[in-house]
Amino acid sequence: MSDVLRAIRRRFLSCTRLVQGGFAILAGTVPAHAADNVVLDTTTMILSGLQRPEMPALALFVAVTCFSVVATIALLRTRLSAAATEAKLHADNQALQSETDRLRALLFAEPQVLIAWSAGDERPDITGDTALLMPQGQTAPAQRILAFGTWLHPEQALAMDHAVDGLRERGESFLLTMATSNGRAIEAMGRAVGGQAIVRIRELSGVRLELAETTQRHRDLLEETDALRAFAAAIPLPLWALRTDGTLRYANAAYAQAAEAENPADAIARSVELLDSEDRTAMRDALADGKAYRARLPVAIGGERRTFDVFAFNIGDGSVGMAVDASETVAFKDALTHMASAHRRMLDQLSSGVAVFDADRRLAFYNDSYRRLWDLDSAFLDSSPDDSSVLEKLRAMRKIPEQPDFRAWKAKLHEAYRAVEPAKDTWYLPDGRAISIVTTPNPEGGVTYLFDDVTEGLKLQRQHDGLLRVQRETLDNLAEAVAVFGGNGRARLFNPPFARMWKLSPEALEQQPHIETIEQWCRPLFEEAATWQAMRAAITGIDNREPLQLRLERKDGSVLDCTTMPLPDGATMLTFQDVTDTVNVERALRERNDALEAADQMKVDFVHHVSYELRSPLTTIIGFAHFLSDPATGPMTVKQSEYLGYITTSTNALLAIINNILDLATINAGAMTLDLGPVDLRKTVEEATAGLQDRLVHDNIRLAVEIDPSVTGFVADERRMVQIFYNLLANAIGFSPPNGTIRFSAWRENGAVCCAVSDAGPGIPPEMRDRMFDWFESRANGSRHRGAGLGLSLVRSFVELHGGTVRVDSAVDQGTTVTCEFPADQTFHRSAAE
Incomplete structure (x- = not known):
């Protein structure tokens, strides 16, 4: 019994301690892990009591009671701790949100756009001021920013695409400085951060803009310096640079070779000299006086003596020099001197009068024929008179043509001293002679005069030419085809109508x-x-030999009346007269009138039908499509928006086709009027290109615009010019291969403004060229964009409406160039009816 009492006492004391622990837990003086230990001890005690039968029921009851108290207290403590933890987490969340707002305000303190791609997510999160990148006055969804071609130039848009692909696929960082289409300088920076690909785009201004511009200028200067160094190293002329003390600082490969050094480094290390000491002294003296040095000097190279033109100049803290090989020039000059001497000896033997005046216009040589032709005194000629003195003396002797303004006539004659090509003339002298004069500029300066008396020759030639001219003019101006055959049966004469009528070659x-x-030759047209x-x-x-008359009905449908007429000298004249027009004129006029009336009626009906039966409902469809796309109408699903975009695109394309048809019909009806005014070609090309940017970016096609600065003051209808360039560029894009280049060029030529669009497409087969400007003629072969076939027809109509012409140059597999020529002097308002 005493053992039981002792056990009860121990259990009671344990329960007391548990109750005290529970109150300590409730008071908060015991940590959470200690409270868990108290509950665990209570549970252990109860379980051990249940397993011992000697444990009195009272002790067990007390233990259970204590456990309930302790468990209740622990549960209350847990709930209090959870409430405190929740309050703390809420406060932390508020602090984090405030910090996030503060950081976001700091991040977007300046205008910028952030684009973030999460791993595996194709649709990025775009935040920031998207209006920074879009053209002035244009709004678009944030996702439109990813179409870089809409706000960047094509080359920069392509570079941006490649940089973003490298960042997303390989985590490659980038930093690009670009200019938007609205002229803003921006910086695009891409980084991979925390498993995300982030692109930051911001506008450059202030110090950052200056730094970017300075960096670009530095890069350009480096490229220019490298190019100049490469040029200096590759040029086949010796180049060198000296320090102020005269030592060699730079030499190129040509200098090293001329100075017989192994290489430029060896020439610099040994300070190898190219010129002799006396020449170097003269060059140093000239440079010391602040003058440029230039001299033709002999230089020994590889045991051979050659002649060089040496140039040296002061620059900065030293000087630079260059040597040009003039050996061939010197040799040519010597050879020319010898040739001139031989030439003069030969001229002295001619029967024609020859007089050579030097660069100072003084008589340097004359032959005896010249003296006798003009009857001049030898002493006067040997005194080397100038050209003007000789002419004055001849004028006093009345040996030159009478001139109302002798000074002007002499000045025109002396233009030969500045000419580069020989000139011919004939002088009709007061004594009745005719003198042929040839003025030839001399290579070394001056003029050579060659005189011949052609009086008798001209007289005979005039008589002969008069007879031939009368005969030729008579034949050439006949409406009939005429051929004269000799007695041997060979054609002696024929006129152009004969060759044209039988499609024969005049040369043959x-x-x-x-x-x-x-x-x-004629049987293909007539075989009888x-x-x-x-x-x-x-x-x-x-x-x-009697005249013969025949009628020929040829295969081409023409009818000819043929007549043979014997001539007195044994020849025979054969004549052909085309009488087809006389037979068919009435029928042709009637058919033409019917065709014109039918065409006019068809044109009127077609325009009326298109205007009221197609355009009106199409305009209604476009209006409702725009109404549905307005956010005020109500939200739409992505697929609905996509389908609505297809509808808008298709209706706009159809409306453009109808407008093109109406324009063509209006032009053909003579009702189109041009609104002429000054045209800025570059601006016009940009407007025409604006609607093609997506196609250019999609096919990675580069547009190169080359407009000559002389194309200014051009007068035309700017709206029609945009349509012309749009259709030409659209046609070129359709036939250009991906990654290709389209070139637009403009220049002035022969009083016209020429605009050309060139592509590197498959070209146009010869059989297609005559039909490519027809209505609804669509050449799908080689094109990725099938159209209605009205673009080039509209181009030709608008160009011809401006008074210009369209020319197509193309070859299969070599691309196509379409050139439009516009008159440059359109200063008046003009309509198609004119």
Whole structure:
């Protein structure tokens, strides 16, 4: 019994300690882990009591009671601790949110755009001032920023695409400085941070802009310096630079080779000299006086003595020099001197009068024929008179043509001293002679005069030419085709209508072919053997030379009246007169009138039908599409927005086709009017290109614009010019291969403004060139964009409306160039009816 009491006493004391621990937990003086230990001890005690049968029920009850008290107290403490933890977490969250707002305000204190891609997420998170990048007055969804071609130039947009791809795929950081299409300088920085690809775009201004511009200028200067160094190293002329003390500081490979050094470094190390000591002294003296040095000096290179033109200049803290090999020039000059001497000896033997005046316009040489032709005194000529003195003396002797303004006539004659090509003239002297004069500029300066008396020759030539001219003019101006055959049957004369009528080559007819040969050439148009036999007999026959009349109906549908006429000298004249027009004129006029009336009626009906039956409902569709796309109408799903975009794009394309058809019909009807005014070609090209940027970026096509500065003051209809350039560029984009280049160039030529668009596409086959400007003629072969076939038709109509022309130069697999020529002097308002 005493053992039981002792056990009860121990259990009671344990329960007491547990109760005290529970109150300590409730008071908060015991840590959470100690409270857990108290509950664990209570649970252990109860379980051990249940396992011992000698434990009295009272002790067990007390233990259970204590456990309940302790557990209740622990539960209350846990709930109090959870509430305190929740309050602390809420306060921490508020602090973090405040810190986030503060950091975001600091981040967007300056205008910028942040684009972040999470891993595996194709749609980025875009925040910031997107209006910073879009063109002036244009708004677009934030995702539109990713279409870099809409706010960047094509080359920079391509570089941005490549940089973003490298960042997302390989984590490659980048830093780009670019200019937007609205002229803003921006900086794009890409980094991989915390598993995200982040692109930061901000506008450059102030110090950052100056730093970017300075960096670009530094890069340009480095490139220019490298190019100059490469040029200096590669130029085949010796170049060198000296310090102020005269030592060699730089030499290129040509200098090292000329100075017989192993290489430029060896030449600099040993300070190898190219010139002799006396020449170097002269050069140093000239440079010391602040003058440039220039001299032609002999230089020994590889045991051979050559002549160089040496140039030296002071620069900065030293001097630079260059040597140009003039050996061939000196040799040519010597050879020219010898040749001139031989030439003068030969001229002295000519029967023609020759006078050579030097660069100072003084007589340097004359032959005896010259003295006798003008009857001049030898003493006067030997005194080397100047050209003007000789002319004054000849004028006093009345040996030159009478001139109302002798001074002006002499000045025009002396233009030969500044000319580069010989000039010919004929002087008709007061004594009735005709003198042929040839003025030839001399290579060393001066002029050589060559005089010939052509009086008799001109007289005979005038008589002969008069007869031939009368005969030729008579034949050439006949409406009939005429050919004259000699007694041997060969063609002696013919006029252009004969060659054109039978589609013969004038060059071949000038070889005087036989009538049988001409018959073979003409048989493709007319094969009737009996008729040809009759013509041959009339031309080559000796007996029965009577006129013959025949009618020929050729394969091309033409009708000819043929007549053979014997001539007194044994020749025969063959004439052909085209009477096809006389037979068919009434029918042709009637058919033409019917066709014109039908075409006019068809044109009127077509324009009326398009205007009211197509354009009106299409305009309604476009209006409702824009209404549905307005956010005020209500939200739409992504797929609905996509389908609505397809509808808008298709209706706009259809409306453009209808407008093109209406424009063509209006032009053909003579109702189109041009609104002429000054045109800025570069601005016009940019407006035409604006609607093609997506296609340029999509196909990675580069547009190169080259406008000559002389193309100013151009007058045209700016709106129609935009349409012309848009259609030409769209056609070129359609046929250009990906990654290709389209070139737009403009220049002035022969009083016209020429604009050309070139592509490197598959070219145009010859059989397509005649039809490429027809309505609805669409050449899909080689194009990625099939159109209605109205673009080039509209281009030609608008160009011709401006009074210009369109030319196409193309070859298969070599690209196509379309050139539009506009008159440069359009200063008035003009309509298609004019």
